[in-house]
Amino acid sequence: MDIAILLKGVTKSFGAAKAVESLDLAIPRGGLYGFIGPNGAGKTTSIRMIMSILFPDSGELSILGHRSALEAKDRIGYLPEERGVYRKMGVGAFLTYMARLKGVKEAGLQKRVKESLESVGLGDTQRKRCEELSKGMSQKVQFIAATIHKPDLLILDEPFSGLDPVSSRLLRELVIAEHRRGATILFSTHVMAHAEELCDSVIMMHRGRKVLDEQVSVIRRRYDPRNIQFEPLDHDADCSPLRSLPGVERVDRAEGHYEIRLLEGTNPAEAMRHIVQSVAPARIELSRPRLEEVFINLVSGGIESEEQKQQLKAGLTDVTAEAAKL
């Protein structure tokens, strides 16, 4: 398999704090990978090491076949978490400057800048100063700056943070378009819903260590669905018989429906048949395992209290996540 990013035993410390510990990664060319984990998990440090902005204390890296990203910078697009533009510079001039730094040839450069801006609905901003743009517009310009040279590898660090739902949707489309073009994509996020809906595979980080590196489809298969959402046809119907059905571990009343937890090893299809026979349903569906639940399960060994668990969960979603349902 052709590998775009390869990390072997990469470790990085800042003083006494270990930011990344023995990280192994192998991201194939053409992959769309999510780099997920709560804030402080080591995602940005790992990305900065991949980009050769930081250097590891130990371990080996190979980026697009080179020992350092510095040797392949013109083939890599990078949208950092801490991003901005030259405020006083014109939008067109900024993109032209970035394209030149990325090795784009002069021939057709202006046309490319113009078309890129038009593709995100900013065709009329070419002559405006960057400081005149709204935050959303500025984010689009930054995305164009990262992709104007049509990179083979695109690395996005928290690309959705601070975006409104409309901008999030547009950015998602742009990422997918880049992926379709053939770019390998690695993007980090602490909002697992984003990764869940966009990525082929995810890499989960926790406290500087990789806790999971798997395809999303495999994760869904491996972490069996054991939750069924059930809404009775008659809202006043007696649902107590559900508790005594075979394979049912627990029934909890939720808002407008019931959450039915199955015992380990129970066949969900059989359990669902028993449920609809017992109480007439308006709706019944199998809850797919959510990445944040998988993550909590994976790291719960080190978590002692329920409060800690809730804090961790809160760190994996954010206020915009719900609004920005992709």
Add this chain to the structure above:
Amino acid sequence: MKKVLQIAQREFIVTVSNKAFLIGLLILPGMIALFALIGPRVFNMQNFKVEGEIRIVDPTGIVSPELKSTLEKRKDSARRADEARRAMEKAPAAVRNIAGSVPDQALQTALGPVPNIALVERPAAADIQQEKAWLLEDKQEQKHLALVVIRTDSVALAEGKTEYGSYDLYVPKGLDDRADTEIQQSLRDALINARIRARSLDRKTIDTIIQVPRVQSVTVTKDNERKTVGAFNFVLPAAVGMLLFIGVMTGGQSLLTSTVEEKSSRVIEVLLSAVSPMELMAGKLLGQMFISLLVMGIYMALGLATLTSLSLFGLFNPWLIVYILIFSVIMYLIFGSLMMAIGAAVNEMREAQGLMMPLMMMLMIPWFLWVPISRDPNSTFSTVLSFIPPMNTFAMLLRMASSAPPPWWQVWLSIGVGVASVFGAIWFAAKVFRIGLLMYGKPPNFATLIRWARSA
């Protein structure tokens, strides 16, 4: 290398197209030109004409004819220029050189319009109080400039006295000091003529006797002999030092602010996705170096044009320009890289002040040493200082611009020390730059910067 040049090009263009930079660049020469061209007109320095009437009460009867004659002579512009030139011969050599090259017309312009003073003699027994009232008359056909009362012993010594008496001068309120000076100079001339004539002597002979012009001394060195150019030699090192200071501060300050701006606007990591920190630093250093050289070039050209217009260019060693450029590049690279490192380490300009203090001290120390180095450029103190970085560049240039330049091997040794310092400063700055760029939050102190340099 291409990326370094692209960054340098952007730095240069953005800086030179900045209004504040253009204003800062042009303000000093602009002010000088404005003062030279408009100043005299605004202050009416050249167009002022001494015109009016003076009254004289002369009990000796000798002074007033002499004064009349003197005033007539001063109406003759060519004679007045001659007198000015004769007076110039008593001036120092450097001033004489300047005056020697001034054409007659320029001298006439400099001296201003010829005075036109009419003299009215009053009886020796006139009532002085009444005469004073004349000064205060409301309606004056001709301006009443002054009342002169000659003392009786002003031409012939009084018995038992060894000094002549002079005169009393009464003027109205608000008389221009240039009119006062003109009247007093004419009176002085008239009195001297009267006294010489009273003793039956010849003014021309006496003038010739008392005239001993200053000469230009010759500096003798082991290698050659050349004319001493005292004041010039003292001023030139300061001018060179100022040039160096302006060059370093223009480029360095620009590097500091642009780096802080790039960091605070969060564009820095976007740039690092395209170039390495070292390329970014090199590009910025190079771009601002051209700014620094541009500013220095403009000021240097203005300075040389001034020297040429004053016919003083011959006193200037053209090789000094080459050395100024070499030392200024060395000094700029040392201070510029350190200032850029500070810019990378802080979050905003305010935080940079504390870290800039040691750098500013290092830039200012040589100014305190200007006088001792210029006075004795080859003393042990001056020699040692010209090998201690980062002061060596400034100290060596001061010595080179002095009247006794150091031997060439010392110059090149100092350049060697400078180049080594440049490598040291860039090494330190590059490490701080790389770490500092991505550090936000608490502003670091100098010890933190050193720790970063060690750990990077």
